[in-house]
Amino acid sequence: MNKWMFYPKMAWINIKKNGKIYFPYILTCIGTVLMFYNICAIAENKGTAQLAGAMLVQVILRLGIAIIGLFAIIFLFYTNSFLMKRRKKELGLYNILGMGKRHIAKMMFCETVMIAFVSLILGIGLGIALNKLLFLVLLKLMGESNIPFGFEINWVGLKWTLILFGIIFVLILISNLWKIRLSHPIELLHGDQTGEREPKTKIVMTIIGILFMGAGYYLALKVSSPMDAIGIFFIAVICVIVGTYALFTAGSIAFLKLLRKNKHYYYKTNHFVSVSSMIYRMKQNAVGLANICILSTMVLVVLSSTVSLYGGLEDALNAQFIRQLQSEINMTDLGQKEAIQKDIQEAAEKTEDKITDLLSYYYFEEYMLEEDGHFQYQRLMTMDATYYIALIPESQYERINGTTLDLKEDEIYYYTGNAKKLDHAIQIMDIPLKVKGVLEEISNADSSIIAYDSYFIVASDSTVEQIRQQMIQAAQKEKGQIRDLDYSYYIGANVTKENVETVIDSWNRSLSGNNYELGIFQDIYTTGPELKAMYGGFFFLGLFLGTLFLMATVLIIYYKQISEGYEDQKRFEIMQKVGMSRREIKKAIGSQVLIVFFLPLVTACIHIIGAFKMISRLEMALGLSNIQIFVWCTILVAAVFAVIYALVYLWTAREYYKIVQAS
Amino acid sequence: MALLEVKNLKKIYTTRFGGNQVQALKNVNFSVEKGEYIAIMGESGSGKTTLLNILASLDKPTSGTVLLSGKNLTTIKEKDISAFRRDNLGFVFQDFNLLDTFSLEDNIFLPLVLSGKTYSEMNDRIRPLAKKLGIEDILKKYPYEVSGGQKQRCAVARALITKPQIVLADEPTGALDSRSTDELLKLFSDIHEDGQTILMVTHSTRAASCASRVLFIKDGEVFHQIYRGDMTDQKMYQKISDTLTVLATGGEPHE
Numbered sequence: 001m002n003k004w005m006f007y008p009k010m011a012w013i014n015i016k017k018n019g020k021i022y023f024p025y026i027l028t029c030i031g032t033v034l035m036f037y038n039i040c041a042i043a044e045n046k047g048t049a050q051l052a053g054a055m056l057v058q059v060i061l062r063l064g065i066a067i068i069g070l071f072a073i074i075f076l077f078y079t080n081s082f083l084m085k086r087r088k089k090e091l092g093l094y095n096i097l098g099m100g101k102r103h104i105a106k107m108m109f110c111e112t113v114m115i116a117f118v119s120l121i122l123g124i125g126l127g128i129a130l131n132k133l134l135f136l137v138l139l140k141l142m143g144e145s146n147i148p149f150g151f152e153i154n155w156v157g158l159k160w161t162l163i164l165f166g167i168i169f170v171l172i173l174i175s176n177l178w179k180i181r182l183s184h185p186i187e188l189l190h191g192d193q194t195g196e197r198e199p200k201t202k203i204v205m206t207i208i209g210i211l212f213m214g215a216g217y218y219l220a221l222k223v224s225s226p227m228d229a230i231g232i233f234f235i236a237v238i239c240v241i242v243g244t245y246a247l248f249t250a251g252s253i254a255f256l257k258l259l260r261k262n263k264h265y266y267y268k269t270n271h272f273v274s275v276s277s278m279i280y281r282m283k284q285n286a287v288g289l290a291n292i293c294i295l296s297t298m299v300l301v302v303l304s305s306t307v308s309l310y311g312g313l314e315d316a317l318n319a320q321f322i323r324q325l326q327s328e329i330n331m332t333d334l335g336q337k338e339a340i341q342k343d344i345q346e347a348a349e350k351t352e353d354k355i356t357d358l359l360s361y362y363y364f365e366e367y368m369l370e371e372d373g374h375f376q377y378q379r380l381m382t383m384d385a386t387y388y389i390a391l392i393p394e395s396q397y398e399r400i401n402g403t404t405l406d407l408k409e410d411e412i413y414y415y416t417g418n419a420k421k422l423d424h425a426i427q428i429m430d431i432p433l434k435v436k437g438v439l440e441e442i443s444n445a446d447s448s449i450i451a452y453d454s455y456f457i458v459a460s461d462s463t464v465e466q467i468r469q470q471m472i473q474a475a476q477k478e479k480g481q482i483r484d485l486d487y488s489y490y491i492g493a494n495v496t497k498e499n500v501e502t503v504i505d506s507w508n509r510s511l512s513g514n515n516y517e518l519g520i521f522q523d524i525y526t527t528g529p530e531l532k533a534m535y536g537g538f539f540f541l542g543l544f545l546g547t548l549f550l551m552a553t554v555l556i557i558y559y560k561q562i563s564e565g566y567e568d569q570k571r572f573e574i575m576q577k578v579g580m581s582r583r584e585i586k587k588a589i590g591s592q593v594l595i596v597f598f599l600p601l602v603t604a605c606i607h608i609i610g611a612f613k614m615i616s617r618l619e620m621a622l623g624l625s626n627i628q629i630f631v632w633c634t635i636l637v638a639a640v641f642a643v644i645y646a647l648v649y650l651w652t653a654r655e656y657y658k659i660v661q662a663s
Numbered sequence: 664m665a666l667l668e669v670k671n672l673k674k675i676y677t678t679r680f681g682g683n684q685v686q687a688l689k690n691v692n693f694s695v696e697k698g699e700y701i702a703i704m705g706e707s708g709s710g711k712t713t714l715l716n717i718l719a720s721l722d723k724p725t726s727g728t729v730l731l732s733g734k735n736l737t738t739i740k741e742k743d744i745s746a747f748r749r750d751n752l753g754f755v756f757q758d759f760n761l762l763d764t765f766s767l768e769d770n771i772f773l774p775l776v777l778s779g780k781t782y783s784e785m786n787d788r789i790r791p792l793a794k795k796l797g798i799e800d801i802l803k804k805y806p807y808e809v810s811g812g813q814k815q816r817c818a819v820a821r822a823l824i825t826k827p828q829i830v831l832a833d834e835p836t837g838a839l840d841s842r843s844t845d846e847l848l849k850l851f852s853d854i855h856e857d858g859q860t861i862l863m864v865t866h867s868t869r870a871a872s873c874a875s876r877v878l879f880i881k882d883g884e885v886f887h888q889i890y891r892g893d894m895t896d897q898k899m900y901q902k903i904s905d906t907l908t909v910l911a912t913g914g915e916p917h918e
Contacts (some may be wrong), residue, residue, distance in 0.1 A: 197807065198764075198804075198805055255778075263782045264782060267772065267776050267781075267782045268776070268779075268784065269776055269777055269779055272769070272772075272773070272776040272777075276762075276764045276765050276769065277764045277765065280763075282763045508765055571762060571764070573760075574760045574762055575762070575773075576721075576745075577719075577721065577754060577756070577760060578749075578754065578760070578773055578774055578777075578821070579745050579746070579748045579774050580745055580746030580748030580777055581741075581742065581744070581746075582745075583742070584745065584777070
């Protein structure tokens, strides 16, 4: 044999011989390379920069690059450490048979180069092939219709991929060599069968786990307004992650030991073997299972929220746009109202043939603090008691709806979509009010606001003004607070897409340059595609990350099953000798494996249920008003995920039994 | 009637593709009376372990019968075999085969738990046994926390706790130092005196010299046997050594 070919050949044989553990590893490498190249290529594509809402989409995708890159590093290191553990014996044997550490290093260098080469070539190759498809998916999701054709290689993506994975592979090689350098051959030889101690019960850790988990859930369930949700979300997520790790590692063992203490429960044929080996199983697998659990939760959260955001796009648009074209005028004084009304009328007449359903009215909106039916001025937003209040003067309501309410000074009607019912008597600022009736619907409400707990209150014109004046006085007592306590004069109409530009121009000319301030006109034809691009980008990233996390989950499960298999082999043998039948053992082991692998899935689902309220609030903040959609998306995503998870389990369980029964 | 009767036992191993056939047991015949303490000796590859595996119902013979109290082991159905093994046979292995996930006490309880005994009954059984074997103080410990000798004594306890008809021991002293070996052999002699039937496969002349009868196996057949009669351990040892020498050099036994 050629001297130069020795190490490469050896390396090749090693990889082939360890196919059972190397094949999935190489697949993972290829998959990660593929995904990283693609997210880079799409984010840095010239085409992406020309899309509607390109800025935001690029930010979202770049965030994706960071997440995937970080994930690739952690994940490849994790799988590599598993590989090395399995191969310790083999390397020890080489060492004893006369290969120096230097030779082993050369061999491992060749192995790493081969794996890196295969992963990068295939990963990037497939990446380039798939790139077009993925780009098309992104464009489709974003609602873009004119699609550029032709294959291309994204050199920026290529460069980044090569750099990142080059570094990862070098680091992996260095860490492997470091491990080899530090160990004795005998140690290597027995590396995978060092005697195991029974895990200690970590009471403190268990309590910490319970506390963190409790805190996380408490925060998640208590959150009420979307604004709070954003801030609290991260704290709650971190609490739950810490809690999950602590409870999986310490809590599970404490629980099992508690079971073992109960002699009547423990010394039963079914429980005896299961409980005792579960203690060891949890010791070795707790971290891996917690990883799976967190990853699964992420897959579920990311996918269900992005799917529902995307699916609820139409609803969100309809909720936000009472009319297809709309704006608001800032009315500082009631005295302006006739002038504004006249100007709007004139503006509308000029564009008469281009608009329909003109709507204009003024109202007063503010966030208020509620306490026992008493709404007050508030300095800061608080968690529970903040409500959005829109006060609509009686005259305006009657003008829009063409009905008469006949309200006395102290009487109100109200409408709410999501807040609790008001008592008969309430108080706003210093003014006591009586609820005359509840409105079934309110046609002019901007229902995207319904994300907050909100009341739309119709009161007599003078009462509305009185409340506003009291608010202004309360605000003046505060130093350094700038509050917008003006009326808002809404103006909106339905327009066709062709006419929208002309109407905006004309209205802007008619309404600006007066002593009131006109807001920017928004139309559904511009905002719609922008939103679609944004949500499409989110959805795409969600799918992308979901796939990546799923891949990671599958791989961890696979490696767990394999390593469990090798460890259980010996136990299986002994139990058989001592008088357990094959069937009994298979049943005992089967139920343990089942618990171990479905524990993370079940926990992930519980997490999702716990996080549901918080995520739905967040979605509301992003404009999704139809929570029904989110419920169904979550259930759908969870179901699909569970099916995939179960399939992976069945496939890996077969591998597991093959190993266990090899003896 | 003999407690254990082995008749015309034959075992042929076939390689996977049916190419080579290896005859591990050619034609083995012997019987064991209740209360006997039998050692089976032979060189590596003589078929000792195959024989023991068949006696333990872990393996099936190609032909021939094994009767335990008149019941034919080779015809027991697969699903009943574990329960049969659990209730009638006790095992002691060279490498102890204790489960490292159990405390020693739980290791000893294992066969009883599998038979569905209550905790109080198990507890009643382990007390006198632990006292006899001198392992009372280490019952709560784990296998990795005790010495080889202690592990083997626990394995013996596990074998005895089901009150088996016969204890099968496969090189029980193989992994022990000489002091532990002496202790274990003393233990075997004690339980033999209490009336326990023991069948032990061993390489060690020292171990075999404690038995009441020694069978020699060569090339898959019972080649020779020695009865203790009223010989001392010393005399027995001498006689076994002589026989082994003869066995190794290929001559005919001188009896």
